[in-house]
Amino acid sequence: MQIQALAIKTLLDFANVIATAVTRQDSFAGNFVLCKKKISKNLCVIYFLCLIINMIIVKYINNLTNYELNRCNKLITQNFTNNRINTYEKAILYKINNDIIGFLGISHDNYLNQLCVDVKYRNKGIATDMLNEARNILDDKIFLFIDKNKYNTEVLLKFYKKNGFLIEYENDVEYKMWK
Ligand SMILES: CC(C)(COP(=O)(O)OP(=O)(O)OC[C@H]1O[C@@H](n2cnc3c(N)ncnc32)[C@H](O)[C@@H]1OP(=O)(O)O)[C@@H](O)C(=O)NCCC(=O)NCCS
Numbered sequence: 096m097q098i099q100a101l102a103i104k105t106l107l108d109f110a111n112v113i114a115t116a117v118t119r120q121d122s123f124a125g126n127f128v129l130c131k132k133k134i135s136k137n138l139c140v141i142y143f144l145c146l147i148i149n150m151i152i153v154k155y156i157n158n159l160t161n162y163e164l165n166r167c168n169k170l171i172t173q174n175f176t177n178n179r180i181n182t183y184e185k186a187i188l189y190k191i192n193n194d195i196i197g198f199l200g201i202s203h204d205n206y207l208n209q210l211c212v213d214v215k216y217r218n219k220g221i222a223t224d225m226l227n228e229a230r231n232i233l234d235d236k237i238f239l240f241i242d243k244n245k246y247n248t249e250v251l252l253k254f255y256k257k258n259g260f261l262i263e264y265e266n267d268v269e270y271k272m273w274k
Contacts, residue, residue: 150190151228156183156200163188166195174211183208187225191216199225207239226258230274238263241270 159167167186171178180186180200189197189212196216200208207229212221229237239260241251252270260272 151224152188152190153185153228153232154188155185156180159186163195167198170195170198170211170213171209175209179208187228189221189225197221197225199229201229201233205233205235205237207237210239222254223258230259236273238271238273241272243268243270 154163164180167180167188168178171180182202183200184203185201187197187199187201188195196213197211199210199222202208207226210222210225239255241248241255243265245251255272258274260274263271263273265271
């Protein structure tokens with residue numbers, strides 16, 4: 096917790112330094128400009144924080160912007176043979192530098208679907224963070240299926256077990272897991 100607070104403070108200081116540098120050219124002007132400077136400095140702080148901070152956001156599918164929808168569609172089609180985004184109610188998105196690099200679809204009945212992370216960002220705990228977010232925001236049990244015919248079925252089974260999911264049942268084609 097202390098490390099997180101320190102990291103946030105360092106980021107704020109850094110954003111502040113950049114914002115000050117960007118807005119310094121106005122510094123000897125009159126009151127109106129000073130006021131403008133203060134506003135633009137604050138906007139700069141927010142802008143740089145948005146660029147730097149990794150964010151998990153939860154959105155209704157209907158509220159995704161065109162940019163977000165395109166990026167999610169791209170991630171899904173890179174990782175799965177079919178795209179079922181239109182059947183989900185919500186999505187958990189993982190953003191780095193304002194780009195979406197992680198997707199998790201959530202159906203009305205608390206089923207998690209099509210979890211995927213951009214290959215460049217794997218093995219950094221991003222999927223784990225999104226699963227934790229799903230657990231935090233959803234009431235009752237959460238569920239998911241693992242297709243038994245995937246190239247990575249065994250790794251996925253281990254991955255979800257490591258994240259606290261238990262097998263509810265298995266049949267010839269899939270595992271159903273819950274947490
Ligand atoms: C599965 C996936 C979402 C994991 O994302 P991630 O951000 O790298 O995951 P995390 O960093 O939180 O956890 C790393 C764990 O992922 C698992 N993993 C590693 N490579 C994997 C692979 N090729 N396929 C599946 N899981 C993998 C391992 O359990 C690893 O933990 P370990 O290093 O202790 O063995 C990502 O590999 C992916 O997008 N795969 C393709 C899409 C997919 O198969 N989705 C699952 C649908 S059920």
